[in-house]
Each structure stands twice: as C-alpha cells, then as structure tokens.
Amino acid sequence: MINDDPGARDLVAIALRSFREAILPVVPADQRFTALMIANALGTAERELAACTGAEPALAAAVGDLLGETGDLPTLLPRLCAAIDAGRFDAPDRQSDLRAVLKDITLARLAVSNPKRLSAERREPGR
Structure with a gap:
C-alpha cells in the first residue's frame, strides 16, 4: 500500500x-x-x-567511485578517511579526484548547516 x-x-x-x-x-x-x-x-x-x-545518493556514488566500492554515505565516509590515512590518494593523479569529491562533500554539508554562507561564497568567487 x-x-x-x-x-x-x-x-x-x-x-x-x-x-x-x-x-x-x-x-x-x-x-x-x-x-x-x-x-x-x-x-x-x-x-x-x-x-x-537529494545530494546524499550522488555523494555516495562519487565517494564509492573514488574508492571502487558501493554503499551509502555513512558507510563510505569512514572508509574514505581510512583510505586517505593509508595514503591511497597521495599520488598526484589521485589527488585531483579526491579534492573534487571532498569539495562536493563540503558544499553539501554547508548547504545543510549554513546555506546563507554557501550563497555568499557562490557570489564571491575566489575567496
């Protein structure tokens, strides 16, 4: 039903x-x-x-792609932290992908915790 x-x-x-x-x-x-x-x-x-x-499934997919795993965001984020700590993203070719995903995570968190600040950041590029 x-x-x-x-x-x-x-x-x-x-x-x-x-x-x-x-x-x-x-x-x-x-x-x-x-x-x-x-x-x-x-x-x-x-x-x-x-x-x-909205954003969480897309973030989970991005983090999962980065790690080569699947799962929900609460499961994947600790694994991402462990992978960073283990040096899996130390190579220059891996760092840009990692930075992009970390930026997306940060923007998604900011959209929840302080959307006014997020709007200000988008109006003031380069800050």
Missing part, C-alpha cells in the same frame, strides 16, 4: 512554516532567542532531510 501521508521532510516544513507564521510573531522578547533557535533547528532538520533524498 502506498503511503500518501506527508513524509518527514514535509512534516518538518509544515511545522517550521507554522512556527514562523503563527508562533514567532507573538513570542515575548525575553523568549525570542530561544524561539529563533527552535526555528533554526527546524530549518536545519528540513535541509538534512532534503539532503538525504
């Missing part, structure tokens, strides 16, 4: 929108910081859930 109910990402998005529109405007000044932290946490959770269905 197909589940037509909203998924986790949709539920978090609804909660965040409702919180911002209905709750945040009426929060007393002395509790505003806490309310903003809650909104920020919901926003981060929403972006993490989006990454699970």
Whole structure:
C-alpha cells in the first residue's frame, strides 16, 4: 500500500512554516532567542532531510567511485578517511579526484548547516 501521508521532510516544513507564521510573531522578547533557535533547528532538520533524498545518493556514488566500492554515505565516509590515512590518494593523479569529491562533500554539508554562507561564497568567487 502506498503511503500518501506527508513524509518527514514535509512534516518538518509544515511545522517550521507554522512556527514562523503563527508562533514567532507573538513570542515575548525575553523568549525570542530561544524561539529563533527552535526555528533554526527546524530549518536545519528540513535541509538534512532534503539532503538525504537529494545530494546524499550522488555523494555516495562519487565517494564509492573514488574508492571502487558501493554503499551509502555513512558507510563510505569512514572508509574514505581510512583510505586517505593509508595514503591511497597521495599520488598526484589521485589527488585531483579526491579534492573534487571532498569539495562536493563540503558544499553539501554547508548547504545543510549554513546555506546563507554557501550563497555568499557562490557570489564571491575566489575567496
């Protein structure tokens, strides 16, 4: 049976929108910081859930290609770290591939943790 109910990402998005529109405007000044932290946490959770269905499979494929393995990102990242530590990417011809994948991982993490900074970086090339 197909589940037509909203998924986790949709539920978090609804909660965040409702919180911002209905709750945040009426929060007393002395509790505003806490309310903003809650909104920020919901926003981060929403972006993490989006990454699970968006960027994460592509990153897993890129890391897997680099390692010559398959698996999900949580499984492959520790293996990538071990391969780096073991010197598997010390050769100059391997370093550019590694740098490209590490850059993609960093950008994906930044898109979740601080998307405003990511937007600023893209507007200011060469920084």
